[in-house]
Structures are given as structure tokens and as C-alpha cells.
Amino acid sequence: MLRSLMYLYTPIGILATTAGILLGGQWVWIGIAIFGVNIVIDTLTKGIHTKGAPTDKNGNPYNTGPFFNLMMYLQLPSFVALQLAVVWRIYQYVSGAPIEAMVWNGHAFEYGITSWGLFATVIGAGLHQGLGIMFGHELAHTKGFGFLISRLMMGLSGCAAFCYAHVYNHHLELARAWCGPEDNKMMDDTDPATAPRGRSLYKHWVISTVGQSYFNYRTEVRRLKRMGKSFWSPSNRWLRGYLLSVPTLALFTYGGYLGGGQHGALVGLGCIGVMWVISTFELEALNYMEHYGLIREKGQPIEYRHSWDNDNYFTSIAFIEIGRQADHHDRGETHFWELSTVGTQSSPNGAPNALMGYYTEFVIALIPPLWHSIYKKKLAIWDRDFATEGERKIAREINRKVGYDVAPEQIRSKKLEVSYI
Numbered sequence: 001m002l003r004s005l006m007y008l009y010t011p012i013g014i015l016a017t018t019a020g021i022l023l024g025g026q027w028v029w030i031g032i033a034i035f036g037v038n039i040v041i042d043t044l045t046k047g048i049h050t051k052g053a054p055t056d057k058n059g060n061p062y063n064t065g066p067f068f069n070l071m072m073y074l075q076l077p078s079f080v081a082l083q084l085a086v087v088w089r090i091y092q093y094v095s096g097a098p099i100e101a102m103v104w105n106g107h108a109f110e111y112g113i114t115s116w117g118l119f120a121t122v123i124g125a126g127l128h129q130g131l132g133i134m135f136g137h138e139l140a141h142t143k144g145f146g147f148l149i150s151r152l153m154m155g156l157s158g159c160a161a162f163c164y165a166h167v168y169n170h171h172l173e174l175a176r177a178w179c180g181p182e183d184n185k186m187m188d189d190t191d192p193a194t195a196p197r198g199r200s201l202y203k204h205w206v207i208s209t210v211g212q213s214y215f216n217y218r219t220e221v222r223r224l225k226r227m228g229k230s231f232w233s234p235s236n237r238w239l240r241g242y243l244l245s246v247p248t249l250a251l252f253t254y255g256g257y258l259g260g261g262q263h264g265a266l267v268g269l270g271c272i273g274v275m276w277v278i279s280t281f282e283l284e285a286l287n288y289m290e291h292y293g294l295i296r297e298k299g300q301p302i303e304y305r306h307s308w309d310n311d312n313y314f315t316s317i318a319f320i321e322i323g324r325q326a327d328h329h330d331r332g333e334t335h336f337w338e339l340s341t342v343g344t345q346s347s348p349n350g351a352p353n354a355l356m357g358y359y360t361e362f363v364i365a366l367i368p369p370l371w372h373s374i375y376k377k378k379l380a381i382w383d384r385d386f387a388t389e390g391e392r393k394i395a396r397e398i399n400r401k402v403g404y405d406v407a408p409e410q411i412r413s414k415k416l417e418v419s420y421i
Contacts, residue, residue, distance in 0.1 A: 004053070004054055004062055004064050004067070004068075004337070006317045007068065007071070007317065007320050007337075008071065009317050009318055010131050010132070010134075010318050010319070010320070011071060011074070011075060011078065011132075011135075013031075013034045013038075013128060013131070014075070014078055014079075014082060014128045014129075014131070014132055015078060016030055016031075016034060017030060017031035017034065017082065017124050017125060017127075017128045018078070018081050018082045018085050020124070021082075021085040021086060021088075021089060021121050021124070021125065022085050022088075022109060023109045023110065024089075024109050024110030024111065024112075024113060024117070025109075025110040025117075028089075028113070028117050028120045028121045028124065029120045029124065030124065031120070031121075031123070031124020031125060031127055031128050032120055032123055032124045032127065034124075034128075035124075035127045035128070038314075038318060038359050039359045039360070039362075039363055041314050041359075042312065042314045042315060042318070042356075042357035042358070042359035042360050043356075043357070043359070043360045045312065045313050045314045045357070046312055046355070046356040046357055046360055047418075048312065048313040048314075048421060049311045049312060049313065049353075049418045049419065049420050049421065050311055050313050050316055050420060050421060051311070051340055051341040051420050052321070052324070052339060052340035052341060053316075053321055053336070053337040053338070053339070053340075061337050061338045062337070064337060065335065065337075068335070068336075068337055069146070071135075072135045072138060072139055072146075072149070073139075073146075073149055075132050075135040075136075075153060076149050076152055076153050076156075078132070079129060079132060079153060079156045079157075080156070082125055082128065082129060083125070083129075083156065083248060083251065083252075083272075084251075085121075085125075086121055086122065086125045086252075086271065086275070087251055087252055087255035087256075087268070088255075089113050089117070089118060089121050090118065090252065090255055090256050090259065090264075090267060090268050090271055091255050091256070091258060091259035091264075092111065092112050092113050092259070093113050093115075093117075093118045093259070093267070094256050094259040094260030094263065094264035094267050094268075095258075095259035095260055095264070096260075097111060097112040097113075098111075098112050099111070099112035099113070099114065100112060118271075122271045122274050122275060123274070123278065125275055126274060126275035126276075126277070126278030126279055127278055127282070129156070129157055129275055129278070129279045130157070130278055130279035130280070130281070130282030130283060131282065131318075132153070133153070133154070133157055133159075133162075133279060133282065133283050134286070134319055134320060134322050135153065135320070136149075136150045136153035136154045136157075136162070136163070137150075137162075137166065137322065138150075138320065138322075138335075138336055139153070140154075140162070140163040140166055140167055141167065141332055141333050142333070147163065150163055151163050151241065151244060152244060154241075154244075155241065155244025155245045155247075155248070156244075156245070156248055157276060157279045157280065157283075158245050158248070158276035158279070158280060159209070159276075159279075159280050159283060160240075160241030160242065160244045160245065161212055161213045161216045161238065161241050161242070162212060162283065163241070164216050164219070164237060164238075164241075165192075165193070165212035165213070165215050165216050166193070166212075167332070168219065169191060169192070169193075169212065169215045169219075170191050170193045170194075170212075170287075171329060171332050172302075173189050173190055173191040174191045174193070174194050174291055174296070174302060174306060174307070174329065175191070175194055175291060175294045175295060175296035175302065175306040176189055176190050176191055176194065176295075176296055176298065177190070177191065177192075177194045177195060177196035177199075178190045178191065178192040178194075178207065178211050179192075179207050179211070180195075180196025180197075180199065180398075181196055181197070181198065181397075181398045181401045181402060182196065182394065182398065184298075186211070186214060186215065186218065187215070187218055188298075189298050189299060192207060192208050192210075192211020192212050192214070192215060193208050193211070193212060193284075193287040193291070194287070194291045194294070195208070195287070195288045195291065195292045195293070196293065196398070196402075197292075197293040197375075197376075197379060197395075197398050197399065197402050197404050198372070198398075198401070198402030198403070198404065200368040200371075201284075201285055201288050201365040201366065201368070201371070202368075204284055204287070204288045205280070205281050205284040205285075205288075208284045208287055208288075209280055209284060213238075216237070216238045216241070217238050219238075220236050220237055220238040220239075224236060248272060249269070249272065252268035252269060252271060252272040253265045253268050253269055254268075255268050256268025256269070256271075282362075285362050285365060286319075286322070286358070288365060289308065289310070289354065289358060289361050289362070289365065290307060290308055290310075290323075290325050291306065291307055291308065291325075292308065292375060293375060293378075293379045293382075293404075294306050294307070294308070294352075294379075294382065295387065295391045295394050295395055295398070296391065297388070297390045297391060297394065300388075300390075302329055302330075303348070303349075304326035304327075304330065304342055304343040304349065304350055304351040305326075305343075305348055305349075305350065305351060305352065305382070305386040305387070306329070307325035307326045307328075307329050307351055308325060308351070308352055308353070308354045309323065309324060309325055309326050309341065309351040309352065309353050309354065310323030310324075310325070310353070310354045310356075310357065310358055310361075311323055311324060311341055311353070311418070311420075312354075312356060312357035312358075312360075313421070314357055314359075315357035315358045315359070318358075318359070319358055320336045321336040321337065321339050322336065323354075323357075323358060324339040324340065324341065324342075325351070326342050326343060326350075326351035327339045327340055327341070327342045330342065341420070345415075345416075345417035346385045346386075346415050346416065346417050347385065347386070348386055348387070348388060350386070350417075352378070352381070352382050352385075352386055352416040353416050353417055353418050354378075355378075355416065355418065372404075376399075376403075376404040376406055377406055377410060377411055377414070378416060379395070379399075379404060380399075380404075380406035380410070380411050381411050381414050381415065381416050382416065383395045383396075383399075384408075384411070385415070385416065386416075
């Protein structure tokens with residue numbers, strides 16, 4: 001049971017970032033520092049892999065559901081506290097508050113903030129708000145109260161459209177990329193969140209974000225028409241999703257306005273804009289890494305091989321087992337603490353392993369030439385060991401178009417499999 005406490009790692013990091021912003025001074029850099037340390041730890045432990053969450057002596061998951069659900073629900077007030085802390089610092093910055101040491105209830109902190117301090121505050125908050133989105137992802141697979149919490153959390157990050165698109169588009173139609181070399185059409189067994197071969201993370205961030213919103217829009221137009229309701233009806237889930245972001249926009253705008261008038265309001269809007277760019281970029285980075293370049297024939301079922309499994313030990317802790325994509329897409333409503341490694345390695349009945357953690361992959365993805373040089377070989381192995389003949393045919397055509405052809409001798413002894421502790 002105590003081993004399950006390791007999943008508190010990221011929530012504690014979010015709280016530490018909020019505390020650093022409140023303390024001020026050099027402490028505002030703690031959010032960026034934690035993210036950097038995570039990259040180092042993830043890279044150093046990339047060779048350590050586990051088969052699933054901690055289990056009891058009989059191999060069954062611990063009965064920790066109530067604890068983990070509470071942990072995820074509490075991320076909503078944690079997000080609110082983080083944003084309030086940022087707005088407080090924006091107010092001080094735009095009002096020109098002098099920097100001075102102060103004490104509140106026996107706790108020392110620095111009032112006022114420099115330009116660099118505000119920079120660190122906004123970047124750090126954006127990074128950890130983006131990490132916290134994974135809890136919204138987990139709750140998006142629930143119903144009732146949990147789904148509502150998910151929508152509210154995503155609304156704070158400016159991407160409430162994610163919840164419906166993820167469940168009703170991505171999970172049903174992944175591995176058939178939109179706006180890629182295959183020229184798959186929207187609403188035709190096509191997933192905007194799947195990145196095709198040859199696409200950079202930066203391009204995918206734009207296409208996937210727009211595509212998921214467009215899917216939601218098209219879906220709502222059809223649904224409301226069937227119901228005989230106007231597009232502008234309160235029943236429009238696409239519009240309601242974006243309305244959930246209005247309170248955050250109002251908070252940052254008003255906080256800035258109170259401290260610095262119209263100029264302050266623009267600063268506040270700019271800050272939340274940057275935070276939303278960072279958090280949605282991280283969200284789409286996960287989508288990018290989870291299914292990059294994998295191919296499924298139209299109308300064929302989704303199998304383990306259509307997801308990159310990432311069971312690096314640190315990634316499993318920091319991302320609450322979200323890297324077990326093959327099992328997650330096979331059992332979408334299964335809780336993260338019940339997911340495990342599935343399938344037979346290096347076969348069409350298994351899942352390709354990314355061989356490294358998400359933080360490490362994220363850094364690589366920021367450098368497209370490096371990413372493509374690594375993944376063109378990984379995908380060549382996937383084509384050889386995992387793909388069906390129909391998928392190989394599609395892959396050969398795409399590889400020719402995007403320059404992903406790899407000589408067989410370059411991957412002769414390579415496998416997309418790992419050993420577990």
C-alpha cells in the first residue's frame with residue numbers, strides 16, 4: 001500500500017510550484033527546476049521497466065480506488081490555487097509593487113516580483129498545469145462527478161474539448177492520422193490526435209488541437225440536429241466546453257486590470273495565454289509520443305500494436321501509468337492502478353516499446369531532426385515485427401513520401417522490447 005504513495009509525486013510537484021510562487025524571490029524558479037530534474041531522473045532510469053502498478057502478494061491491485069480518486073479530484077482545487085498564485089504575482093508586477101521581505105502568519109515571503117521572476121512564475125505554472133492534465137485525462141474515462149471534474153480541469157487549461165474528442169474519437173479511431181500522407185478524411189475513421197510519420201511535434205500541436213475541436217464541433221452539429229435543437233442551444237457541449245475557460249480568462253484579465261489598468265489586463269491575458277500554450281503543447285506531446293507513426297487499416301480493429309507502450313519506472317510514477325497505452329486502449333475505463341503490460345513482445349499481438357521515458361522522449365521531440373532519425377528506425381522495426389501485410393503496404397508508401405526508408409541491415413538485430421524488474 002505504501003508503494004502506491006509514489007503516485008503522489010506529480011501532485012506534490014504541482015503544490016511545490018504553487019508554494020514557490022507564493023514565497024517569491026528565487027523560489028519562483030522551483031517549477032522549472034522540478035521539470036528539469038524530472039528530465040534527468042527519467043533519462044538516468046530509462047533502462048528500468050515495470051509490468052504494472054504495485055500489487056499485493058497474490059498479484060492483485062491494492063484496493064486504493066477511493067484514495068486515488070480523491071487524489072485526482074483534489075487536482076481541481078490545486079489547479080485553482082496555482083492560477084490564483086500566478087494572478088497574485090501578476091497584480092504585483094503590473095502595479096509596480098516594491099520588492100520587500102514580508103511575514104504572514106509567521107511565514108516569511110517576498111512581496112513584489114521582477115520581470116524574470118514573472119517569467120519563471122508563468123513558465124513553471126504552465127509546465128505543471130500541463131502535467132496535471134493527465135489527471136483530467138484519467139477522469140475523462142469516468143462518468144458523472146468524475147467526468148465533470150475532468151471537464152472543469154480541462155477548462156482551466158483552455159482545452160475542455162479534449163474530454164469528448166478523446167473518448168469518442170481518439171479511442172475509437174486511433175492510428176489513422178488526419179492531415180497526413182494517407183489523406184484520411186475527418187469523421188471517416190480518422191483520429192486528429194494520431195501523428196503520422198514525418199510530422200514534427202510543433203506541427204502536430206496545431207493540427208491535433210484544431211482537429212479535436214473540429215471533431216467536437218461536427219459531432220455536436222449532427223447531435224443537435226437529430227435532437228431538433230439549435231446550435232446555440234445550452235445543450236451544445238462544444239460551446240459549453242469553451243465557456244468553462246471564461247472564468248480563467250476573466251480572473252487573469254481582472255487581476256491584471258486591478259493592478260495596471262488596460263496594460264495590466266493585457267499582461268494578464270498574455271500570461272494565461274502562455275500558460276495555455278505550454279499546457280496544451282504538453283498534452284499534444286503525449287498524444288504525439290503515444291501513437292507516432294503507427295498505422296491501422298480503415299475499418300480494422302484497434303490492437304495492442306497501435307500504441308507505443310512506455311513502462312519506464314519513473315514515467316510510470318510521474319504519469320500515473322499513462323504510458324501503458326496498449327492496455328489502456330484495450331480497456332479504456334480501467335483505472336490507471338489496474339493497467340499492466342500486455343501482449344507478446346515483437347509480434348502483431350504485442351505492443352512496441354518506446355524504450356525510454358516520456359520526459360526523455362519529450363526533449364528529443366523538441367528537436368525534429370533528432371526525433372525523425374530515431375523513430376524512422378523504430379518504425380522500420382514496427383513494420384517488420386508488428387505490422388500486418390496490409391499495414392506494411394501502407395507503410396511502404398508513406399515511408400517513400402516522407403523519407404523514412406531504412407535499409408534492413410540497419411535494424412537487423414534491433415527489437416522494440418525490454419526486460420522487466
